[in-house]
Amino acid sequence: MSLLTVGTVAFDSIETPFGKAERIVGGAATFIGLSASYFVDQVNVVSVIGDDFPKEVLQDMEKRGINLEGLQVKEGEKSFFWEGKYHNNMNSRDTLDTQLNVLENFDPVLPDAYKSPSFLMLGNLTPAVQMRVLEQLESKPKLTVMDTMNFWMDIAWDELLEVIKKVDVLMINDEEARQLSKEYSLVSAAKKILTMGPEYLVIKKGEHGALLFHKDEIFSAPALPLEMVYDPTGAGDTFAGGFTGYLAKCQEVDFEKMKSAIIYGSAMASFTVEKFGIERLAELTKEEVQERVDQFVKLASFTV
């Protein structure tokens, strides 16, 4: 089994109603990698950073089984930086600053050892970069999962559709599903999106859980009701990492396993929001993960 992911490794400055964190470690590939590392022994990461990125964090990631051979370090350049402020309801946020830095000319290069992954998670990045990763593969993965966002629908529609055509699972939120399909009803949106290439569609609804669509089947997963969401940054990436990591561990891909994978992904994401950045995710134990999954079982089970 091998799991490959591509995404940002970056800095975030975040303000939420509960506090402020300046230039903490973030990035899609960081969250995906850490989350997946609870399920598989090795996660291969393709990304790019500047020489300003803390070496200790990289060492910690490597200790957790995250292989950074595909992480380019650009001397004299700066890592990607995002600054945002969450509104009181935590469901919406304003971007205050985006500095692409090393990301501007990022050309993902897959080391030879990365070129035949069994499982591939394309983190949210410009569709052209996601496509460049797909082009370097020497064999088709057992499963390719893709994240994206409305921004690429606005500025790179055609390229985005080309990538979507090639993946097995598309993972987006409800507003993105509506924008991509031009349908308001999520059922209609899903029907349309499932004709665009992916066999499975995961619609993330934040505090309202997630929906999985596959052919005529639908699975509705709950979110864990939380007393406090400290910082939602990275929750979607953590979900994606847990989802793909769990499937990679199982080595099996069908609707039933995907349902379980959504629960594991949701459980992982419910940890991430408990603290700023990767703090909570990096300190987790496998026992805590299993306990949280058991909470989901209790939360959703009923008899009729």
Next chain:
Amino acid sequence: MSLLTVGTVAFDSIETPFGKAERIVGGAATFIGLSASYFVDQVNVVSVIGDDFPKEVLQDMEKRGINLEGLQVKEGEKSFFWEGKYHNNMNSRDTLDTQLNVLENFDPVLPDAYKSPSFLMLGNLTPAVQMRVLEQLESKPKLTVMDTMNFWMDIAWDELLEVIKKVDVLMINDEEARQLSKEYSLVSAAKKILTMGPEYLVIKKGEHGALLFHKDEIFSAPALPLEMVYDPTGAGDTFAGGFTGYLAKCQEVDFEKMKSAIIYGSAMASFTVEKFGIERLAELTKEEVQERVDQFVKLASFTV
């Protein structure tokens, strides 16, 4: 077993993106009664109408086991009338007209045969009227369920809290839970509301399902993802009727049974929104209800 409900029996004019319906039959007690009638043989209704209400509809209700002895008919007066228009997303609506008519001086009078109900569902009405019903009871019901709305929080706060103190289950939507508790997080809101009297709190989230809170336990129920919501009017009342009706049929009240009751209530509500007004609800078969419940089981089940 006896189930008593109080609420409006009324006319609605409704506009949705899918069409318009003028002066169709609606009202909380109408939806609650019809929905509950699929589970129990007799539903006692306390309400008031004018002499403009169609007699055939009343006869149809009676045929379905709805006892209208407690329905006051005011000669020379008009029934309650509401007119509303739903926005494109169906989650919000504008009230265009409200004519209280007979509701203005409504004094609910319980016939003797209604005074010892095992199950009581207080439909959304002014808290003073809900209290008048409670005052006429000769014995405490096995379970009292209450619906209300933000409007009463705005204009009748103290009276509302007095009624809430006396019920076992409070059933409100997420925004109402936030307003009532002055807490944003639904978990914090629920903790606070469970100190106000009710032992159980149901938070309805429309297309996102419902949450049940009891002591430290939480149950998250999905909503059925629908391709088209034709008219959401009465969905909450249908839910309440199915919920209370199912529990009345079981004659048992505990957390496990309430979870099932939420699924039955959700299944009933999923029918109501398929057509305008009571049209779909009035034509249902018990087999259709059971099939829909089975769909919920499929929708929410997973293994880990």
